[in-house]
Amino acid sequence: MSSTRHQPAPTHPDGPGPSGRHVDTVSITQLQPADHAAFLALLDLADEEGVPEEVEDLLTLPPLGQPFTHGPALCLTAHTPRTASPVGAVFATLSDWAFQQPMNPILAYLITTTILYTNALAVAPDHRHKGIARTLLTEVETRARDTGYRLATLHHAPELTDFYASLGYTSARQVLAVFPSGVRAMPPSSYLTAVKPLDPDVRVHTVPGAPAPVVTGLLPDCDLPAHMS
Ligand SMILES: CC(C)(COP(=O)(O)OP(=O)(O)OC[C@H]1O[C@@H](n2cnc3c(N)ncnc32)[C@H](O)[C@@H]1OP(=O)(O)O)[C@@H](O)C(=O)NCCC(=O)NCCS
Structure with a gap:
């Protein structure tokens, strides 16, 4: 390239x-x-x-x-x-977030290769x-x-929400993601977390009753769980 x-x-x-x-x-x-x-x-x-x-x-x-x-x-x-x-x-890099979660390290590695963090x-x-x-x-x-990579993420101050929304990001205090090991919260921050799918199989859902937007499709068969559908 x-x-x-x-x-x-x-x-x-x-x-x-x-x-x-x-x-x-x-x-x-x-x-x-x-x-x-x-x-x-x-x-x-x-x-x-x-x-x-x-x-x-x-x-x-x-x-x-x-x-x-x-x-x-x-x-x-x-x-x-x-x-x-x-x-x-x-400056963008890998996120070590998955390795901080209680999950199989191979799964954590796979997740790390799907998300690029700015x-x-x-x-x-x-x-x-x-x-x-x-x-x-x-x-x-x-x-x-x-x-x-299948998802772009970043953290930002609240006043930049419209700017990132104009670029296709969904911002929230907390963002959840579905993995084979269950629904996990993405890294906490004092700022907002913003996510943008980079692949058509990845989607960001607003689920009634859920505390935060939910990202699905990062890995195969990681769809919305039945209680959220
Ligand atoms: C945020 C920043 C990177 C934007 O850079 P930029 O080249 O001016 O951005 P663009 O020209 O592509 O887009 C500008 C848009 O960003 C948004 N924006 C930028 N700064 C903003 C602010 N302080 N408050 C609200 N919106 C803001 C506006 O929508 C603006 O649109 P406008 O030019 O029509 O007003 C720049 O202001 C900066 O370096 N700020 C300090 C560092 C920072 O906050 N980085 C972001 C960390 S997540």
């Missing part, structure tokens, strides 16, 4: 985009060594507590196969023609509201879908 993808939209460098907003052509690139510091500085914008040291360590690793670029992480940057440094960054997404303040975050996240989803 090419490490750089030029986005067809926005299509008018330096001119107004379809919504009338001022836009630049943006290219999405796999993180390059020269941009490590700028990448980490951008990710800092997305996390009040700063980027964990482990993230920096991952940047030295060779990719663990597609869709990853650095160890088990997918690190992409957004560039515009007029800036030397990246103006946007996204840990951090950020755009430089001067370049916001031009569709750059949308473009970065869409690229993460495309690469995840192309390599067999």
